[in-house]
Amino acid sequence: MSQTAVADLFRPLLGDNRCLTDADSCQRYGVDWTKVWAPAPAVVLLPETVEEVQQIVRLANEHHVALVPSGGRTGLSAGAVAASGEAVVAFDRMNKVLAFDPYDRAVTVQPGVVTQQLQEYAEQQGLFYPVDFASAGSSQIGGNIGTNAGGIKVIRYGMTRDWITGLRVVTGKGDLLELNKGLIKNATGYDFRHLFIGSEGTLGFVVEATVKLARQPKDLAVLVLGVPGFSEVMNVLHAFQQQIDLTAFEFFSDKAMRHVLAHGVPRPFDTEAPFYCLLEFEQLSEAAGDQAMAVFEHCVEQGWVVDGVMSQSLTQLEQLWQLRERISESIAPHTPYKNDISVMVSKVPAFVQEVDGVVQREYPDFEIVWFGHIGDGNMHLNILKPADLPKEEFFSRCNNVSKWVFEIVQQYNGSISAEHGVGMTKKPYLQYSRSPEEIGYMRAVKALFDPNGIMNPGKLLD
Numbered sequence: 383m384s385q386t387a388v389a390d391l392f393r394p395l396l397g398d399n400r401c402l403t404d405a406d407s408c409q410r411y412g413v414d415w416t417k418v419w420a421p422a423p424a425v426v427l428l429p430e431t432v433e434e435v436q437q438i439v440r441l442a443n444e445h446h447v448a449l450v451p452s453g454g455r456t457g458l459s460a461g462a463v464a465a466s467g468e469a470v471v472a473f474d475r476m477n478k479v480l481a482f483d484p485y486d487r488a489v490t491v492q493p494g495v496v497t498q499q500l501q502e503y504a505e506q507q508g509l510f511y512p513v514d515f516a517s518a519g520s521s522q523i524g525g526n527i528g529t530n531a532g533g534i535k536v537i538r539y540g541m542t543r544d545w546i547t548g549l550r551v552v553t554g555k556g557d558l559l560e561l562n563k564g565l566i567k568n569a570t571g572y573d574f575r576h577l578f579i580g581s582e583g584t585l586g587f588v589v590e591a592t593v594k595l596a597r598q599p600k601d602l603a604v605l606v607l608g609v610p611g612f613s614e615v616m617n618v619l620h621a622f623q624q625q626i627d628l629t630a631f632e633f634f635s636d637k638a639m640r641h642v643l644a645h646g647v648p649r650p651f652d653t654e655a656p657f658y659c660l661l662e663f664e665q666l667s668e669a670a671g672d673q674a675m676a677v678f679e680h681c682v683e684q685g686w687v688v689d690g691v692m693s694q695s696l697t698q699l700e701q702l703w704q705l706r707e708r709i710s711e712s713i714a715p716h717t718p719y720k721n722d723i724s725v726m727v728s729k730v731p732a733f734v735q736e737v738d739g740v741v742q743r744e745y746p747d748f749e750i751v752w753f754g755h756i757g758d759g760n761m762h763l764n765i766l767k768p769a770d771l772p773k774e775e776f777f778s779r780c781n782n783v784s785k786w787v788f789e790i791v792q793q794y795n796g797s798i799s800a801e802h803g804v805g806m807t808k809k810p811y812l813q814y815s816r817s818p819e820e821i822g823y824m825r826a827v828k829a830l831f832d833p834n835g836i837m838n839p840g841k842l843l844d
C-alpha cells in the first residue's frame with residue numbers, strides 16, 4: 383500500500399491534524415536514540431482516546447497495515463523505529479494523569495505521561511515514583527512499560543514491572559482488556575499484565591496504567607569512591623550492603639570518567655583510579671551517616687578504596703550523580719556500539735574478566751567504556767567508534783564480536799538485554815538468553831494476541 387493510501391485510511395478517523403505525513407514528523411517520530419535505521423513511516427497517528435486506538439488497530443487489521451508504538455523515543459534497541467512504511471501510533475496526546483487515591487497510594491495515567499511528570503506528580507502528593515534514569519525528562523510511561531525500564535534505583539526499588547498494578551491494553555485484535563485492575567492481591571490465574579510489560583508493543587498497546595507509589599526517601603546522601611580494581615568494586619558493594627540498605631550502587635571506569643569530565647562535570651577528587659563507585663543511601667539519622675563512614679574507612683583499610691567524597695548538600699548530591707548520569711550523553715558523539723548485559727551479582731567479577739578479555743583482544747584499536755548498575759549485575763559495555771572508521775565497517779566488526787560476548791553471557795546464564803529491550807538491535811541474539819522452546823512459546827503468545835502480525839513487526843521476534 384502506498385504512503386498516501388495508508389494515510390487516507392486513518393484520515394477520516396483522526397483528521398489531517400492528527401494524521402501526519404510531512405517529512406519532519408516522519409523523521410522525528412520514526413526513530414529512537416539508536417539512529418541505525420533510517421526512519422520511513424507512512425504516517426504518524428496521534429490518537430486521543432482509547433476508542434480511537436481500538437479503531438486504529440481494527441483498521442490496521444482489515445488493511446494489513448503494520449503499527450509501531452511511539453513514546454518518548456529514547457530507546458536504545460530500535461524497539462520504536464519505523465523504517466518500513468508503518469503507521470506510527472504516538473501517544474503524545476494521551477498524556478494525562480487520570481486519578482489518584484491516597485489510600486491506595488496509586489495513580490492512574492495515560493501512556494503518554496512523561497516519566498518526570500509522573501515523578502513530579504507523585505512528589506506533589508508527598509509520595510515517590512522510584513523508577514528513574516537519565517532520559518526521565520523525555521521517556522513516556524507507556525514506553526517504560528513496553529521495555530520494563532530499569533535505571534539507577536533498581537537495587538532498592540526494582541524495575542517498572544514492580545510498580546504497575548493495573549493496565550488497560552488494546553490487543554493486536556482490537557480488544558480492550560483490563561489487566562489486574564490496580565489490585566495488590568489477585569490470584570485468579572494467568573497475569574497478562576506481566577506479559578504486556580516488556581513486550582515492546584508486539585502484543586498490543588498500553589492505553590492506561592495504574593502505578594503504585596512509595597514513600598519519599600529522606601535525607602539522601604551520595605558517596606563517590608575511587609577503586610583500584612574490578613574485584614574491589616564487588617568487595618565495596620558487599621561491605622556496604624551488609625550494613626546499609628543502598629538506594630543505588632553504580633560503577634564506571636576511568637574512561638567513562640574522562641568523558642564526563644570533558645563534558646563539563648566537575649571532578650569529585652584529585653586521586654585517579656581505574657574504577658569509581660557511586661552509592662546512595664538514606665541518612666535517616668546521624669548514626670546512619672557514622673555507619674556509612676565506618677564502612678568507608680574499613681574499605682580504605684582493606685585497600686579497596688583509594689579516595690572518596692560524600693555529599694554534604696542536595697546540590698553536591700546532584701552534582702555527584704551527574705558523573706554517572708551524563709556518561710551516556712558524553713560518549714554519544716563517538717557513535718557507541720552498545721551492550722546492556724547482566725548476570726547474577728555473584729558472577730559479575732568472573733564474567734566481566736572474560737568479556738573484557740574478548741573485547742580487549744578483538745578491539746585493540748577501539749575505546750572500551752564500562753559502566754552501569756553493578757549492584758544489579760547490569761553492565762553497559764560501550765565500544766566507541768574511532769573517528770576515521772566508516773560507521774558501517776565499525777558496526778559490522780562489532781556485530782561479529784557480539785557473538786563471542788553473547789556466548790559468554792549464555793555460559794553465565796545472563797541476559798543479552800538487561801533493561802534496554804530487544805527491539806531490532808538485539809533480535810539476532812535472543813537465542814543466547816532464551817531457549818528455542820521458550821522462543822516457540824513466545825511466538826505462540828504473539829500469535830494469540832496479534833494473529834495478523836500487525837503489532838510492531840520485526841521487533842523482538844521475526
Ligand SMILES: O=C(O)CC[C@@H](O)C(=O)O
Pocket residue numbers: 515516533707709710720721754762763764
Ligand atoms: O548508554 C548506555 O549504554 C546506557 C544508558 C542508560 O541505561 C544508563 O544507565 O545510563
Ligand SMILES: [Zn+2]
Pocket residue numbers: 533754755762801
Ligand atoms: Zn542503564
